[in-house]
Amino acid sequence: MALIETVDLWKTYVMGGERIHALRGVSIAIERGEYVAIMGPSGSGKSTLMNLIGCLDTPTRGAYRLNGRNVDQMNDDELARIRNEEIGFVFQTFNLLPRATALQNVELPLVYAGVGHRERERRATAALEMVELEDRLLHRPNELSGGQRQRVAIARALVNSPSLVLADEPTGNLDSRTGDEIIGLLQVLHAAGNTVLLVTHEAGVAAHADRVVQIRDGEVAHDQAPQGAHSAPRRERRGAVGSPQADAGGLGRSPV
Ligand SMILES: Nc1ncnc2c1ncn2[C@@H]1O[C@H](COP(=O)(O)OP(=O)(O)O)[C@@H](O)[C@H]1O
Ligand SMILES: [Mg+2]
Numbered sequence: 001m002a003l004i005e006t007v008d009l010w011k012t013y014v015m016g017g018e019r020i021h022a023l024r025g026v027s028i029a030i031e032r033g034e035y036v037a038i039m040g041p042s043g044s045g046k047s048t049l050m051n052l053i054g055c056l057d058t059p060t061r062g063a064y065r066l067n068g069r070n071v072d073q074m075n076d077d078e079l080a081r082i083r084n085e086e087i088g089f090v091f092q093t094f095n096l097l098p099r100a101t102a103l104q105n106v107e108l109p110l111v112y113a114g115v116g117h118r119e120r121e122r123r124a125t126a127a128l129e130m131v132e133l134e135d136r137l138l139h140r141p142n143e144l145s146g147g148q149r150q151r152v153a154i155a156r157a158l159v160n161s162p163s164l165v166l167a168d169e170p171t172g173n174l175d176s177r178t179g180d181e182i183i184g185l186l187q188v189l190h191a192a193g194n195t196v197l198l199v200t201h202e203a204g205v206a207a208h209a210d211r212v213v214q215i216r217d218g219e220v221a222h223d224q225a226p227q228g229a230h231s232a233p234r235r236e237r238r239g240a241v242g243s244p245q246a247d248a249g250g251l252g253r254s255p256v
Helices: 046-053 076-086 102-112 117-130 146-158 174-191
Strands: 004-014 020-030 035-039 061-066 087-091 164-168 196-197 210-217 219-223
Touching: 020 046, 035 046, 035 087, 035 146, 035 174, 046 061, 046 164, 046 174, 046 196, 076 087, 076 102, 087 146, 102 117, 102 146, 117 146, 146 174, 174 196
Parallel strands: 035 196, 035 210, 087 164, 164 196
Antiparallel strands: 004 020, 004 061, 210 219
């Protein structure tokens, strides 16, 4: 069973009487353990697709199954729950709470999940160690560099052991060297068995993915492994960060 399966997914926005078809029938299946890059021009529907896959929004039409569950008809409460259980989201703008420390930001999904204080602190600290921020636990976002903020966001995305990590242009607000570090970190997460879906503008970044999906005008224009890539065969991976099978989790090293 695919981790993600969308069938003829449409999203239509209505603005001032005008209808904007942001997605026009996207059908896509993504297996557990894949690393998929989504590319396409600005306005082609990439973020709309990520938001639907990430359960931040529901489609106008079409079916979406995530980890065997029908998501397309869920109400806001159900979406919030499945998001908390299944999805780690990394945004271009980091989306951290400005008054909260790195540790508190990373603990947040665990607060929603009802995890107790000590266990929260233990898991959030381990997640921050994994992104090499163990010496910045008590810093607030404005006391961190852009790259460090995005690493806090990645730790937050992973702390709840999600089925899926979504990153929508995570390097868009970073200089290229810092961006490369973030992309490197996503590759490490994938190598550890995580399913990663990344929106990027850079062909060089996409070349590291198992598969590149090109979006044009709300449709899938192209979907294949990058040219010359030694594409890993699709496999059922175990022991991913967050997979229930993982005994220790966390990149196979630090427990998260
Ligand atoms: N909340 C919204 N309300 C109305 N139109 C929107 C909304 N979000 C996106 N759109 C429109 O949908 C299209 C796709 O947008 P988006 O998914 O953000 O594209 P991308 O991420 O590829 O740049 C664009 O034409 C955009 O203007
Ligand atoms: Mg976008």
